[in-house]
Amino acid sequence: MTAHTAVAAPGARFKKILRRKDDHGGAPRLSPLWTFVAWLATLAFFAPVAWMVLTSFHREADAATNPPTPFAPLTLDQYKLLFSRDITPFLLNSAMASIISTILVLALAVPTAYALSIKPVRKWTDVMFFFLSTKFLPAIAALLPVYLIVKDAGMLDNVWTLIVLYTAMNLPIAVWMMRSFLAEVPKEILEAAEVDGANLLTVLWRIVAPVAMPGLAATALICFIFSWNEFMFAVNLTATNASTAPVFLVGFITSEGLFLARLCAAATLVSLPVLIAGFAAQDKLVRGLSLGAVK
Amino acid sequence: MTTLTAPPKTASPPVRPRTSPRAGAWKRRIPLLPALIFTIIVTQLPFVATLVISTLQWNILKPGERHFVGLSNFKFVFTDERLRTAVLNTVVLTASVVLISVVLGLGLAMLLDRRFLGRGLARTMLIAPFLVMPVAAALLWKHAIYNPDYGLLNGTLNAVWRLFGAANGPTVDWVSSYPMPAVVISLVWQWTPFMMLILLAGLQAQPGDVLEAARMDGASALQTFRHITLPHLRQYIELGVLLGTIYVVQTFDAVYTITQGGPGSQTTNLPYEIYLTMFRKYEYGQAAAAGVVVVLGSIVIATFALRTIASLFREEVSR
Numbered sequence: 001m002t003a004h005t006a007v008a009a010p011g012a013r014f015k016k017i018l019r020r021k022d023d024h025g026g027a028p029r030l031s032p033l034w035t036f037v038a039w040l041a042t043l044a045f046f047a048p049v050a051w052m053v054l055t056s057f058h059r060e061a062d063a064a065t066n067p068p069t070p071f072a073p074l075t076l077d078q079y080k081l082l083f084s085r086d087i088t089p090f091l092l093n094s095a096m097a098s099i100i101s102t103i104l105v106l107a108l109a110v111p112t113a114y115a116l117s118i119k120p121v122r123k124w125t126d127v128m129f130f131f132l133s134t135k136f137l138p139a140i141a142a143l144l145p146v147y148l149i150v151k152d153a154g155m156l157d158n159v160w161t162l163i164v165l166y167t168a169m170n171l172p173i174a175v176w177m178m179r180s181f182l183a184e185v186p187k188e189i190l191e192a193a194e195v196d197g198a199n200l201l202t203v204l205w206r207i208v209a210p211v212a213m214p215g216l217a218a219t220a221l222i223c224f225i226f227s228w229n230e231f232m233f234a235v236n237l238t239a240t241n242a243s244t245a246p247v248f249l250v251g252f253i254t255s256e257g258l259f260l261a262r263l264c265a266a267a268t269l270v271s272l273p274v275l276i277a278g279f280a281a282q283d284k285l286v287r288g289l290s291l292g293a294v295k
Numbered sequence: 296m297t298t299l300t301a302p303p304k305t306a307s308p309p310v311r312p313r314t315s316p317r318a319g320a321w322k323r324r325i326p327l328l329p330a331l332i333f334t335i336i337v338t339q340l341p342f343v344a345t346l347v348i349s350t351l352q353w354n355i356l357k358p359g360e361r362h363f364v365g366l367s368n369f370k371f372v373f374t375d376e377r378l379r380t381a382v383l384n385t386v387v388l389t390a391s392v393v394l395i396s397v398v399l400g401l402g403l404a405m406l407l408d409r410r411f412l413g414r415g416l417a418r419t420m421l422i423a424p425f426l427v428m429p430v431a432a433a434l435l436w437k438h439a440i441y442n443p444d445y446g447l448l449n450g451t452l453n454a455v456w457r458l459f460g461a462a463n464g465p466t467v468d469w470v471s472s473y474p475m476p477a478v479v480i481s482l483v484w485q486w487t488p489f490m491m492l493i494l495l496a497g498l499q500a501q502p503g504d505v506l507e508a509a510r511m512d513g514a515s516a517l518q519t520f521r522h523i524t525l526p527h528l529r530q531y532i533e534l535g536v537l538l539g540t541i542y543v544v545q546t547f548d549a550v551y552t553i554t555q556g557g558p559g560s561q562t563t564n565l566p567y568e569i570y571l572t573m574f575r576k577y578e579y580g581q582a583a584a585a586g587v588v589v590v591l592g593s594i595v596i597a598t599f600a601l602r603t604i605a606s607l608f609r610e611e612v613s614r
Contacts, residue, residue, distance in 0.1 A: 030411040067454035111326030136597035140566040141586035145344035168337035246430040267431035278426040
């Protein structure tokens, strides 16, 4: 096989130079038919999202119709109603739980990743697998003891309870991600810096930080998404003071009956931070979600 | 190099070289400790507590009757009809969601690996389902899509039927008539983009010259796919299946929101059944025992899973 490449090299090499980095051999372009299929599939997957957003800008009377009326007049009423009906505290609780737990996760994960990659402790793979193994245990199995402990400690309906749980929930992922990012810091540079007498802080700040910063951002993004979307702990451990956005969504359906347009507005609103963050950092998302294994 | 630096060291006491590596090892371990201790406290202690509670007869509606019953809760877990249904539902739900979304994700990744008009936009639109908050997605499917009277699904069917001259389209109550497929489809919708992202990353890491060589050799597209692309993607597919399984086994939001485990217990999976045992029946002992069984099951899956992940490490460790 390799012999053939060598024979065919001249023309192929020229073509390869012309191609963009992410376009490799095989058919470089989709045929019109397959382009049509690709777009059809894309639109099919996107349709529920589009429908959610569109309905959120409709009046209630135009939302629940059969057949659907996509061209009904647009209005911001649903969003105004949501804010006048106290969605704000829920969003604030979500923001607080997600942001603080993300900061805590990073504060714990970065030194850990340092100890597992740059100056690895012995048996570092065992430590990695210990962290990962905590992810294999379903959260539901921990819910009962956590509920009882939290209840005894008088910490039910408290945002800090969620913060601690979310930190524990995301820490293994963050350790795995940060380790893979820190492992990319070239060992030679680190050694050279040490030979030059740079102390640990200088090394961290001048060499590790610049390389790891995109990784840190990606890790923060993933942790934020998982915390923001978490539902089971939030719905079972909070009541009125500490409830987060997903709990608001479910509670508001049962307490107000079904207002489809308002439901869609609420669903859009609570998904918005994650949608924006996810669109902005698509590539980081892949690596983060695969625990840094896919490069 | 060590032999060169050794002579000046003779002046120092002989104790020093013995302690310094140990001190160095601790210096290396210190950054690790906060996270390790935190994780052990928050994740391992509850598990020990679960083990203890699983040996108790404990219903908070019957205070004062809490007592040690040994393994009888486990006997209950393995013989209870509802729990067996829940195990079966969990397997069906997880297997179908993961398999379907991997296959669809692979198809989409193959398409998006090639250039076409608006590829970047298509990719952005495709990952949207994964980014919508799971509870919001579940509510969206239940009310805006599956609803028999004004959901998008029946509404569209109705519009199409009218287009062809029929008075009214069929009215199907999707969630009641097809509860499990309804949950599965909503989850496949959420997880396919995730699989696509991972597999797309795999496809783009494919060495171009190998594909080119295959083409020069006159391999058909199907042959190239079977003998080159698929083996190359194997690791990525395994990773997708693995991570998908970890998360889909724990599905709670969708079941809680779309079907509440019903009708009957047709869509009650293990997490939801444990939730019901805990917060509806208040049988803490039984819930804990079921939790322990779930953990044991997860450990079995995880053993296979870890082997897969270890293979990702292998080249790095040997380096």
